[in-house]
Amino acid sequence: MFLVVFGLSLSSAWGNGQVTTLRGLLGELARQGHRVRFYERDLPYYRHHRDGLDFSPVELVLYSDWNEVRRDALTVVTSADVVLFTSFCPQGARIQAECFGRGCDCLIFYDLDTPVTLAGMRQREARILDYLLPEHIPRFAHYFSFSGGPILEELRRQWSARACHALYLGVDPQFFQRTPPRPEFACQLGFVGTYAADRQGKLERNLLAPARQHPEWRFLLAGAQYPPTLMLPANLAVYEHLRPAELPQFYSSCDWVLNLTRGDMCAAGYSPSARLFEAAACGAALLSDCWPGLETFFQPGEEIEVLEAGKDLVAILRQSESRRRAMGERARQKVLEEHSLAVRSRQLLAVLAA
Numbered sequence: 001m002f003l004v005v006f007g008l009s010l011s012s013a014w015g016n017g018q019v020t021t022l023r024g025l026l027g028e029l030a031r032q033g034h035r036v037r038f039y040e041r042d043l044p045y046y047r048h049h050r051d052g053l054d055f056s057p058v059e060l061v062l063y064s065d066w067n068e069v070r071r072d073a074l075t076v077v078t079s080a081d082v083v084l085f086t087s088f089c090p091q092g093a094r095i096q097a098e099c100f101g102r103g104c105d106c107l108i109f110y111d112l113d114t115p116v117t118l119a120g121m122r123q124r125e126a127r128i129l130d131y132l133l134p135e136h137i138p139r140f141a142h143y144f145s146f147s148g149g150p151i152l153e154e155l156r157r158q159w160s161a162r163a164c165h166a167l168y169l170g171v172d173p174q175f176f177q178r179t180p181p182r183p184e185f186a187c188q189l190g191f192v193g194t195y196a197a198d199r200q201g202k203l204e205r206n207l208l209a210p211a212r213q214h215p216e217w218r219f220l221l222a223g224a225q226y227p228p229t230l231m232l233p234a235n236l237a238v239y240e241h242l243r244p245a246e247l248p249q250f251y252s253s254c255d256w257v258l259n260l261t262r263g264d265m266c267a268a269g270y271s272p273s274a275r276l277f278e279a280a281a282c283g284a285a286l287l288s289d290c291w292p293g294l295e296t297f298f299q300p301g302e303e304i305e306v307l308e309a310g311k312d313l314v315a316i317l318r319q320s321e322s323r324r325r326a327m328g329e330r331a332r333q334k335v336l337e338e339h340s341l342a343v344r345s346r347q348l349l350a351v352l353a354a
Contacts, residue, residue, distance in 0.1 A: 001081035005223035024172035024341035030057035078103040115264035118140040149270030169274040170344040176281040185253035190220035192289035198263035251282035259288035280331040285324035303331040
């Protein structure tokens with residue numbers, strides 16, 4: 001098939017949690033013989049943080065303004081088998097409006113931020129309306145959501161989605177696998193994630209506070225947009241940005257990798273982050289906050305440790321290396337069997353074929 005995608009960014013991972021899933025999923029489809037073209041607006045903060053990776057399986061079209069590529073893109077849409085829009089695509093709602101009725105019967109939406117999208121819909125936030133209008137939802141042949149569970153019923157009942165499917169984020173195990181540890185990444189506990197105000201309280205309790213209590217240990221924080229006024233302990237190393245190639249080394253070097261879920265995702269549940277699957281694919285020992293549906297992805301106590309009320313975080317960090325390694329290996333096997341991007345591509349193609 002010929003798949004045309006309008007999305008946020010394929011060229012840069014800077015502050016962009018979507019990128020590894022999109023690169024892996026679209027690359028997997030291209031390797032299977034499907035033609036994939038991705039339209040990306042050339043935004044300054046992505047332009048200055050290009051990863052320099054080879055996107056040759058996917059045809060990447062960068063544009064500075066929609067009007068610059070509008071005529072060509074709409075012509076391409078008429079010959080496409082599938083047109084896919086992703087959440088937070090710049091001017092996505094406008095582009096959708098121009099694509100409807102252009103001859104392609106299979107326009108689909110892949111929401112990689114579903115709880116945030118629906119929270120914005122309820123509040124009619126302008127930042128959401130830029131990439132999706134409520135009245136557009138029934139016009140998509142399929143709505144794929146990175147969140148599963150009850151949120152799919154809300155999409156059907158309240159927003160009149162014609163066909164909803166959970167398409168969780170995933171991981172490319174050829175890229176994310178255990179590597180020799182790097183000394184600069186060695187630590188008791190590491191976290192990767194862009195700054196988010198609704199997650200900062202969890203970060204304070206589960207990373208910054210333990211670091212202050214145990215100055216003899218080392219902790220790592222990797223992510224963009226953290227305020228310069230944030231008071232950080234001396235034994236916490238900070239990396240504003242890690243290139244995708246450095247992430248497997250990061251996960252392989254931490255004793256424990258921390259997963260903290262943003263407020264909307266935590267409330268909705270069934271919204272595992274790509275980072276969770278990536279760390280597991282590297283055999284990392286996982287430590288996560290608690291949210292509905294977590295146990296459907298990893299078995300607590302066997303494949304992941306869960307921060308629940310009454311649990312002692314420091315006691316978890318002191319567990320033996322053999323237990324950490326065994327837990328990490330069980331999580332790795334789970335991801336290889338159920339959460340690789342090869343599995344996701346089969347799930348996507350099965351829906352489109354039907």
